[in-house]
Amino acid sequence: MNNFQPGTFNFKTIFDASPYPIFLCIGEQMTVFYANAATLSSWGKTDTVIGMPFYEAIPELKDQPFNQLLLDVYHTGEAYFSVDERADLVVDAKLQTFYFNFSYQPYRNPTGEIIGVFCLATDVTELVKNRERLQASEESLRLAIDAAELGTFNSDLEKGTVYWDERCRELFNISHGDALTYKDDFLPGLHIDDREKVDQHMNDFVFVKSLSDGNLDIEYRTMSTKDSKIRWIKSRGKVFFDTNDKPIRLIGSMLDITDQRQTEMRKNEFITVASHELKTPLTTVKAHVQLLMRKVEKDGDNFITGSLISVNRQINNMITLIQSFLNNNILMEGNLDLHYEVFNVHELLKEVADDQGFIILQHDLILEDCEAVMVSADRGKIGQVIENLLSNAAKYSPNGSKNIISCKVSNGQVEIGVKDQGIGISKNDHKKLFERFYRVNSDIIKNVSGFGIGLYLVEEILRYHKSKIKIDSELGKGARFSFFLELVD
Numbered sequence: 001m002n003n004f005q006p007g008t009f010n011f012k013t014i015f016d017a018s019p020y021p022i023f024l025c026i027g028e029q030m031t032v033f034y035a036n037a038a039t040l041s042s043w044g045k046t047d048t049v050i051g052m053p054f055y056e057a058i059p060e061l062k063d064q065p066f067n068q069l070l071l072d073v074y075h076t077g078e079a080y081f082s083v084d085e086r087a088d089l090v091v092d093a094k095l096q097t098f099y100f101n102f103s104y105q106p107y108r109n110p111t112g113e114i115i116g117v118f119c120l121a122t123d124v125t126e127l128v129k130n131r132e133r134l135q136a137s138e139e140s141l142r143l144a145i146d147a148a149e150l151g152t153f154n155s156d157l158e159k160g161t162v163y164w165d166e167r168c169r170e171l172f173n174i175s176h177g178d179a180l181t182y183k184d185d186f187l188p189g190l191h192i193d194d195r196e197k198v199d200q201h202m203n204d205f206v207f208v209k210s211l212s213d214g215n216l217d218i219e220y221r222t223m224s225t226k227d228s229k230i231r232w233i234k235s236r237g238k239v240f241f242d243t244n245d246k247p248i249r250l251i252g253s254m255l256d257i258t259d260q261r262q263t264e265m266r267k268n269e270f271i272t273v274a275s276h277e278l279k280t281p282l283t284t285v286k287a288h289v290q291l292l293m294r295k296v297e298k299d300g301d302n303f304i305t306g307s308l309i310s311v312n313r314q315i316n317n318m319i320t321l322i323q324s325f326l327n328n329n330i331l332m333e334g335n336l337d338l339h340y341e342v343f344n345v346h347e348l349l350k351e352v353a354d355d356q357g358f359i360i361l362q363h364d365l366i367l368e369d370c371e372a373v374m375v376s377a378d379r380g381k382i383g384q385v386i387e388n389l390l391s392n393a394a395k396y397s398p399n400g401s402k403n404i405i406s407c408k409v410s411n412g413q414v415e416i417g418v419k420d421q422g423i424g425i426s427k428n429d430h431k432k433l434f435e436r437f438y439r440v441n442s443d444i445i446k447n448v449s450g451f452g453i454g455l456y457l458v459e460e461i462l463r464y465h466k467s468k469i470k471i472d473s474e475l476g477k478g479a480r481f482s483f484f485l486e487l488v489d
């Protein structure tokens with residue numbers, strides 16, 4: 001460093017090696033006096049252009065402003081800067097569009113007289129094109145969002161700031177233009193019956209990474225303070241977490257599903273009425289069949305007994321199905337009433353096992369040792385949960401295989417499990433099984449009757465009991481479904 005002599009510093013070597021285009025034009029003709037390799041490459045030319053006037057060296061630029069700009073700098077002495085300037089150049093024998101950021105600086109001789117123009121440029125073609133692509137995709141996203149009448153929102157969960165677009169504000173009837181907050185705008189905009197539920201779901205599920213994985217998928221009602229108009233909204237989104245799993249941002253969309261909901265409610269009303277109408281005569285038929293069974297059993301006619309058992313089994317299947325429709329509709333309205341009572345789990349399991357053993361003849365149904373423990377829950381609904389699990393165990397496992405009901409006590413809780421040796425369920429399907437109307441897409445399942453609401457009901461009934469269904473299964477290796485209930489003394 002001590003031997004450094006500024007006078008001997010060779011700028012040309014640096015310019016030659018520069019990845020940025022650098023050139024110098026001299027005189028009224030703007031003769032190309034110097035152009036580094038990066039310049040020649042961006043012009044698509046060789047060093048034969050050195051010594052040629054600028055507009056002859058790059059004839060395709062004749063009708064573009066560059067030659068004039070160079071001359072302006074040459075005559076006025078004022079530097080010129082440009083950003084994202086388009087240049088159409090013949091490169092690789094094709095006229096192509098490029099973009100440059102560049103500066104044209106007057107170049108003076110030692111006496112200060114302007115003798116040329118010095119140019120330093122950066123090729124920003126990729127940047128500009130990427131930006132254009134991004135703008136185009138943002139535009140098409142915006143068009144899709146507008147066409148679907150989606151509202152979009154973006155919340156900074158750390159600062160508490162919420163950005164809602166016009167559509168979201170409209171869905172919540174927000175007329176002020178001020179900044180919005182979850183507490184002052186979102187929650188009060190909800191229908192009073194949904195406020196607590198939604199708030200709880202957000203805090204206890206959506207913002208807890210281990211439970212939701214950050215996925216928001218919720219339906220709720222908003223209510224206008226002006227005209228009390230109720231709207232159903234479906235909101236989907238994604239929460240982003242920091243490295244400590246603290247939620248920091250929520251981005252998502254809102255869709256008005258009021259019409260869809262009303263159609264669904266009309267359909268549900270019809271199903272409810274039809275189910276009730278079907279249930280009453282069916283119950284009478286069942287009673288008569290059971291009377292007949294008792295009578296025939298005494299007479300010892302095996303053929304008639306066998307037929308009546310089959311009829312009874314089919315009636316039970318129909319009653320279970322009708323019950324599922326009724327429960328599904330009750331859940332859709334969000335009105336599942338639980339009738340809590342203290343009961344003995346072992347007795348309930350025994351009852352269900354006896355009943356189901358009678359219906360499911362093709363399987364070996366085993367009730368493993370179970371202590372006489374007491375829980376407080378809706379006995380009928382918990383019975384339905386176990387019936388559903390048992391009916392699936394039978395449907396999705398081969399005849400003659402074992403279905404096991406188990407019941408284990410630990411830490412003040414009882415774990416109830418239903419295990420089969422059937423077709424099993426791939427891990428990819430585990431989460432989706434509990435969605436309404438979801439059925440695994442496979443040839444075996446297509447040949448087994450079902451609507452895909454059984455497990456949805458199971459999960460909902462348990463959720464109402466503040467319990468959770470757990471699944472343990474792999475494809476081809478059977479399945480075990482289990483849940484916990486709190487013990488009472």
Ligand code: ADP
Pocket residue numbers: 392393395396420422423424425433438439440441445449450451452453454455456478479
């Ligand atoms: P359904 O049995 O009427 O189709 P469910 O909601 O009870 O509806 O179950 C949803 C889906 O989960 C079933 O279609 C099936 O694909 C799968 N499934 C449920 N239980 C089992 C099981 N024990 N073994 C294998 N697959 C099961």
